Amino acid sequence: MESPNQTTAQEFIFSAFPYSWGYSVICFVPLLFVYTFIVVGNLVIITVVQLNIHLHTPMYFFISALSFLEIWYTTATMPKMLSCLLGEKSISLNGCLLQMYVFHSTGISEVCLLTAMAFDRYLAICSPLHYPTIMTPKLCVQLTLSCCVCGFFTPLPEIAWISTLPFCGSNHLEHIFCDFLPVLRLACTDTHAIVMIQVVDAVHAVKIMTAVVLIFMSYIGIVAVILRIRSAEGCRKAFSTCVSHLTVFLLFFGSVALMYLRFSATYSLFWDTAIALAFAALSPFFNPIIYSLRNKEIKEAIKKHMGQASLFLVRPGSSRKI
Secondary structure, X not given: OOOOOOOEOOEEEEOOOOOOHHHHHHHHHHHHHHHHHHHHHHHHHHXXXXXXXXXXXXXXXXXXXXXXXXXXXXXXXXXXXXXXHHXXXXXXXXXXXXXXXXXXXXXXXXXXXXXXXXXHHHHHHHOOOOHHHHOOHHHHHHXXXXXXXXXXXXXXXXXXXXXXXXXXXOOEEOOOOOOHHHHHOOEOOOOOHHHHHHHHHHHHHHHHHHHHHHHXXXXXXXHHHHHOOOOHHHHHHHHHHHHHHHHHHHHHHHHHHHHHOOOOOOOOHHHHHHHHHHHHHHHHHHHHHHHHHOOHHHHHHHXXXXXXXXXXXXXXXXXXXX
């Protein structure tokens, strides 16, 4: 039975945000730039891939699907972060559960999709003759849908379980968005809290390590094939098709591992916030750069459409001058 001075929390207050107006504005401007760049950059990639027939290949299909997930992955947390910097730093219990669900479901979908992309690169390099018959458009769609189904169903038991917990006493969430461990620490479950956190840690560890092992095995096969290529130019071309995916994989999984493979170890609030920003904002920020600036075909397609857009904008003015 709850004591008289305890009430069930219906909202949480983010205590990791600065309360000084000056510091809030200083944090707001770069965060707004990062979020805008992520959304616009990924929309550009999706549009360019859709408009160019020569980019209608499995690799670019997966890249555009990843860009789509990235938009929702960041939208789950960053708009709320921006509003907290300049306004109320609170979120309702239902809003917190929804944020956790969307953030983790899109994140897990990305993990599965990165694994599918590693499988795609493995087939392209290790079985080039059979690749077109194996990696068909139908299989690409099926793999992508399977990744999304896995991503959107996996967090449901955890979210449903957390929604049944009582939250009383302090409602100050020491984080910049709703996440499993910070929310669990506020639950009024004295004797079971440690066990709950350990279970969540173990579930996250299994998810991450399964994807890492599968991707690692794919790249072992890729490297083994590349090393058998005699010409240096052939090796360079084969490896260049994997560099972007490997870079994104290391960025994303590196930051996620720091956050979720801690096994209940505690960091300071500063490092918790820094690590959370790394996988919630900085990793998605670099993805459009990696997939566009390092990709010759996407760069050329962007230049082509920018040229067409400038001609379209200039033409009406030219006709008026005549």
